[in-house]
Amino acid sequence: MLPGRTRPRVRASLPRLLPLLLLGALLAGCGAPPPDTAGAEVRRAVADWSRTPPAPLAGIPLEEWSYAAGSVRREGARALVRARLRYRLAGYDTAPEEAAREVELRRDGGSWRVTGDRPAPGALPRLWDQGPVAVAEGRHSLVLGGAGQTPEALRGIAAEADRAVPAAGAAWPGPWAGRVVVLVPGSLDAMAGLLGHPADTYRGLGAVTTGRVGAGPAPADRVVVNPEGYAGLGAEGRRIVLTHEVTHVATRTATTATTPLWLSEGFADWAAYRGTAAEPARAAPALARAVRRGELPGALPRTEDFAFGGDPEASARAYEGAWLACRLIAEKWGERALTDLYARAGREPLDSALRSTLGTDTEGLTREWRESLRDGLR
Incomplete structure (x- = not known):
């Protein structure tokens, strides 16, 4: 009932008042929503808290450490914030590392206080x-x-x-x-x-x-x-x-999705054995056993041959074969040719890189490699 009016007069006025009431409601709905002051307070609390790295990181040389607060979910006096952590190790990282985090806060008196920080679900x-x-x-x-x-x-x-x-x-x-x-x-x-x-x-x-x-x-x-x-x-x-x-x-920086895994893994092993007197039969025992059984591989190792958690003997043969392929290239064509091949293989198809650096193709390299295994691992 409208104040100061009798019931009959209220009923008589409703048809004229209804359009005005509806218009007022529509105008209110089209306006900006009220500010989320609680969410702003929570985000501000996260920003203030994140200025100092947590105690477990004491002694780590950090050049950057910050949390960007995202969505806020309130549950009474408790709030959960999805945040993006950015940090950089001084002298080592040229760009920040990022991590998805979930920050927990509780309302303590009139302010919000961070009580937990953990990986976001799924991170x-x-x-x-x-x-x-x-x-x-x-x-x-x-x-x-x-x-x-x-x-x-x-x-x-x-x-x-x-x-x-x-x-x-x-x-x-x-x-x-x-x-x-x-x-x-x-x-x-x-x-x-x-x-x-x-x-x-x-x-x-x-x-x-x-x-x-x-x-x-x-x-x-x-x-x-x-x-x-x-x-x-x-x-x-x-x-x-x-x-x-x-x-x-x-x-x-020279490795891309086009770099064959045999070249990437073989080069890393070649670098590790470089300058040593490692004999192929001793340093590649799994592949040597296979060759002695008459199981000479027919092709350079495939990507799936290097998979973790599979047959350890098969994985060992793949790594050993990749190393011996790179060792062969360094010995027959030279170390510079091997590093040039690596650089080119990240930018162009393998056969194109092989022709430019070694003057051969995958078939020719495979043939040379198989012969070197037959001669060196018996």
């Missing part, structure tokens, strides 16, 4: 999500250790990485940063969690390399050490594993 964790991070710095390396890693173990890996960087640089004449970031999780399961695959995928491996291929600014590649596999290696095995992985870092 991979970072090393510090698994506990405090220890740091060892070498001349050419930054080694970050997960929960349970000792300073002594990390210093040993930094020393090995410092030897691997010059070895990779001597094998690869192309431009690269000449330094490497090594992550050492606390366990094989922790490594699998960081990389998003089952632990069996990496069982028996010493290390893997992550990163984007191709030219352009990018976060530094990360060499991720399998602490169980690496611990089981001798001094020579550790040297070969880290030089192989650092070579992947060195050749990243």
Whole structure:
């Protein structure tokens, strides 16, 4: 009932008032919604909190660290924020690394306070999500250790990485940063969690390399050490594993989707064995056994032959065969021809790159390679 009017007069006025009421409602609906003051407060709280890296990262040389808050979901005095973390390791990353995060806040008195920070649903964790991070710095390396890693173990890996960087640089004449970031999780399961695959995928491996291929600014590649596999290696095995992985870092900008995997993996092994007296039959035992059984491969290793988690004997034959293909190229055509082939194979079809650098094609190289296996592995 309208104030100050009797019921009959109200009824008589409704037909005239209705269009005005509807117009007012429509105008109100077309206007800007009321500001989301709570959401703005939550985002501001995240921005204020993110100015300081969390305690588990103490000692890590960070050049950039920021959270960009996105959607906010409130549940009473609790709020969840989807955010994009951007961070850069000083002296190593030429572009920020990014991670999807979920930040939890609670209203404390009249303000919002961050109470949790974790990977967003479906996103991979970072090393510090698994506990405090220890740091060892070498001349050419930054080694970050997960929960349970000792300073002594990390210093040993930094020393090995410092030897691997010059070895990779001597094998690869192309431009690269000449330094490497090594992550050492606390366990094989922790490594699998960081990389998003089952632990069996990496069982028996010493290390893997992550990163984007191709030219352009990018976060530094990360060499991720399998602490169980690496611990089981001798001094020579550790040297070969880290030089192989650092070579992947060195050749990243020249590596593209067109680079054959046999060339990428074979070149990394060639760099690791370069300058040593490694005999093919001793350094390629799985392939040597196959050749002695009369199972000479008919073609250069295919991409699927290198798959993690498959038949370990078949995978070993693929890596060994790739190494021996690159070794053959370096010995028959020269090291410069091998590095030129690598650079061209990332820009043009393989046969075109082979003709330009070696004067042959895939069929001709395969024939030479098979002959070298038959003669060298018996």
